[in-house]
Amino acid sequence: MPKWQGQFVKIDDYHWKIPQTYKEGMRVPGLIYASEEMLESIGEEQTPEQVANVAFLPGIVNFSMAMPDMHWGYGFPIGGVAAMSVKDGVISPGGVGYDINCGVRLLRTNLNEAEVRLKINQLLGELFANVPSGLGSQGKIRVSQKEMRELMIDGAHWAVKHGFGSKEDLDATEEGGRMKNADPGRVSDKAVKRGMPQAGTLGSGNHFLEVQIVKEIFEPQIAKAMGIEAVGQILVLIHTGSRGFGHQVCTDHLRVMEEAVSRYGIKLPDRQLACAPIDSKEGRDYLAAMACAANYAWCNRQCIVHWVRESFSKVFAKTPEDLGMRQIYDVAHNIAKIEEHKVEGQKLKVCVHRKGATRAFPPGHEDIPQRYKEIGQPVFIPGDMGRCSFIAVGTQKAMEESFGSTCHGAGRILSRHAARRSLRGKDVAQDLERRGITIKTGNTPSLAEEASQAYKDVTEVIEVCHQAGISKKVVRATPLGVIKG
Amino acid sequence: MSQALGIVRIAMAYAAIKLPSLYNRLSVVKRAFEVTDHTADVGIIAYGANIRQLFSNAALALSSLITEPENIKEKINRHVEIISEDRDSLLVEWLNELIYLFDAEHILFKRFNIENLRGNQLRAICYGENLDPLRHKINMGVKAATYHMLKINRASDGYEVQIIFDV
Numbered sequence: 001m002p003k004w005q006g007q008f009v010k011i012d013d014y015h016w017k018i019p020q021t022y023k024e025g026m027r028v029p030g031l032i033y034a035s036e037e038m039l040e041s042i043g044e045e046q047t048p049e050q051v052a053n054v055a056f057l058p059g060i061v062n063f064s065m066a067m068p069d070m071h072w073g074y075g076f077p078i079g080g081v082a083a084m085s086v087k088d089g090v091i092s093p094g095g096v097g098y099d100i101n102c103g104v105r106l107l108r109t110n111l112n113e114a115e116v117r118l119k120i121n122q123l124l125g126e127l128f129a130n131v132p133s134g135l136g137s138q139g140k141i142r143v144s145q146k147e148m149r150e151l152m153i154d155g156a157h158w159a160v161k162h163g164f165g166s167k168e169d170l171d172a173t174e175e176g177g178r179m180k181n182a183d184p185g186r187v188s189d190k191a192v193k194r195g196m197p198q199a200g201t202l203g204s205g206n207h208f209l210e211v212q213i214v215k216e217i218f219e220p221q222i223a224k225a226m227g228i229e230a231v232g233q234i235l236v237l238i239h240t241g242s243r244g245f246g247h248q249v250c251t252d253h254l255r256v257m258e259e260a261v262s263r264y265g266i267k268l269p270d271r272q273l274a275c276a277p278i279d280s281k282e283g284r285d286y287l288a289a290m291a292c293a294a295n296y297a298w299c300n301r302q303c304i305v306h307w308v309r310e311s312f313s314k315v316f317a318k319t320p321e322d323l324g325m326r327q328i329y330d331v332a333h334n335i336a337k338i339e340e341h342k343v344e345g346q347k348l349k350v351c352v353h354r355k356g357a358t359r360a361f362p363p364g365h366e367d368i369p370q371r372y373k374e375i376g377q378p379v380f381i382p383g384d385m386g387r388c389s390f391i392a393v394g395t396q397k398a399m400e401e402s403f404g405s406t407c408h409g410a411g412r413i414l415s416r417h418a419a420r421r422s423l424r425g426k427d428v429a430q431d432l433e434r435r436g437i438t439i440k441t442g443n444t445p446s447l448a449e450e451a452s453q454a455y456k457d458v459t460e461v462i463e464v465c466h467q468a469g470i471s472k473k474v475v476r477a478t479p480l481g482v483i484k485g
Numbered sequence: 486m487s488q489a490l491g492i493v494r495i496a497m498a499y500a501a502i503k504l505p506s507l508y509n510r511l512s513v514v515k516r517a518f519e520v521t522d523h524t525a526d527v528g529i530i531a532y533g534a535n536i537r538q539l540f541s542n543a544a545l546a547l548s549s550l551i552t553e554p555e556n557i558k559e560k561i562n563r564h565v566e567i568i569s570e571d572r573d574s575l576l577v578e579w580l581n582e583l584i585y586l587f588d589a590e591h592i593l594f595k596r597f598n599i600e601n602l603r604g605n606q607l608r609a610i611c612y613g614e615n616l617d618p619l620r621h622k623i624n625m626g627v628k629a630a631t632y633h634m635l636k637i638n639r640a641s642d643g644y645e646v647q648i649i650f651d652v
Binding site: 250272414 | 585
């Protein structure tokens with residue numbers, strides 16, 4: 001892949017612009033969140049070109065943005081944020097991605113490092129047995145066609161109704177764990193068939209379940225509001241999405257949009273950016289199907305959280321309540337949402353595409369739970385399995401500048417293929433073990449793809465977001481045990 | 486001479502479909518496909534002396550991302566028919582159909598008989614077997630074939646195409 005030939009124009013140390021004049025057809029400039037050191041690696045690939053391409057989409061407002069964990073995707077860059085005016089803008093399934101509502105959910109516990117380290121092998125064994133994971137993994141829950149329809153409409157509520165978790169979990173989930181415009185009638189039989197056996201599974205690839213240790217608390221008051229009180233406290237992070245169901249929804253609707261593009265007279269620099277007006281049959285159909293997939297993902301994480309609690313309960317011989325296993329929050333990082341934002345001083349309804357980016361609403365925002373009204377929306381930024389993860393909160397600056405969005409992870413620097421060529425899964429596992437991190441997986445060779453060397457250092461990513469002001473870092477946590485599918 | 490070389494290349498590409506393992510052991514001019522680097526995902530470049538072979542080799546490349554095709558036996562077959570907007574999107578939809586069949590029905594394929602491929606229409610019979618976790622090592626899950634940078638190109642001795650898969 002050739003280097004990107006364009007120029008970044010410096011706005012300040014953490015904001016860089018791709019001028020609208022860079023490419024004919026751009027409707028807005030590009031805005032890149034990065035440090036000067038990061039720019040070189042960003043320009044090694046065509047990621048900035050993809051930022052420029054997104055700026056072609058009709059109705060895009062302010063900027064085509066990319067977060068500091070950006071990397072080369074297909075169509076949209078990973079780490080991309082783009083808001084389109086609902087009145088005259090488009091929705092693009094590629095701006096959400098195939099893994100609709102891929103996201104992260106974080107649990108706190110009353111346990112500390114010493115207690116859990118003693119039993120980590122037993123705990124991981126229990127988690128591995130209880131949470132279906134791996135390629136082609138099939139769920140423990142069996143849903144009928146009728147139940148699948150209910151699940152698409154009710155999301156995490158469906159899971160709670162069937163005994164997985166509590167109402168309190170729903171309050172601590174983006175959208176309350178259910179997008180309201182879901183319409184199963186807009187979902188193909190194929191998607192249903194692909195999704196039914198995979199409900200309640202972790203999956204594979206970069207999805208994981210991680211037992212973490214709180215290592216550093218930057219904002220004690222904010223951390224306390226989340227139930228994080230001390231260094232050494234144990235957290236559990238779940239990262240998964242809508243599995244084959246979401247992939248098929250994206251595939252089906254991309255196909256529809258592919259055909260619609262020319263009918264609506266939209267000119268695109270890349271077919272993967274296929275889109276249709278938000279206010280069109282194709283646009284509405286996609287949003288209704290996307291909501292079904294988002295709900296499926298929330299149901300998925302809701303079931304998994306229940307099995308995580310069961311596993312801890314068995315190993316530590318205490319109830320989940322006694323272990324203080326409360327959900328801190330659940331956020332999506334591949335999604336499109338209709339939101340109200342200020343654009344040029346005026347309130348405007350926009351469709352915010354976040355593809356590998358996390359919503360980061362500020363204190364006081366009406367869409368965040370009451371208990372976080374004062375601190376802002378919690379945001380979880382997982383790093384690679386060998387380094388660390390961060391908890392942050394949304395800010396007013398994010399609201400004003402990035403449509404209430406921040407980064408979502410570390411961002412790959414090495415392709416999966418290159419990682420497999422240079423590393424062996426077995427060595428990666430042994431290296432982690434030496435550093436006190438236990439791994440349990442059904443696919444050891446694939447560990448190479450997820451090794452630290454394959455990712456940017458998430459600390460640099462979070463620092464850029466913190467310095468740019470689009471999220472505030474609160475806690476740093478490191479892995480103690482990891483389940484990889 | 487160049488004509489003779491061309492025939493050899495075509496024969497080699499044909500062998501690649503019929504005998505992928507033998508083919509890989511030979512030092513050849515051109516492969517049926519190559520796996521390329523893409524930071525977040527995986528790319529392949531498929532080759533074919535004609536369009537039908539190109540589609541067949543792209544499908545074989547997909548199978549090789551998922552597992553080792555030489556371990557797949559021909560026990561069952563599936564008829565696939567697709568009508569698309571144009572030839573480029575036909576290729577994406579063809580591959581997405583195979584991804585669907587693996588993810589939803591757990592069928593692995595190793596041979597693809599493209600019976601008809603005209604304009605934007607395809608009819609094929611795919612040969613393979615149901616996934617047997619004891620015999621088939623699954624290397625990666627493939628979410629979808631994308632339209633990103635997709636273009637079927639005419640090469641000096643046939644066709645080639647790059648496809649990026651989301652994995």
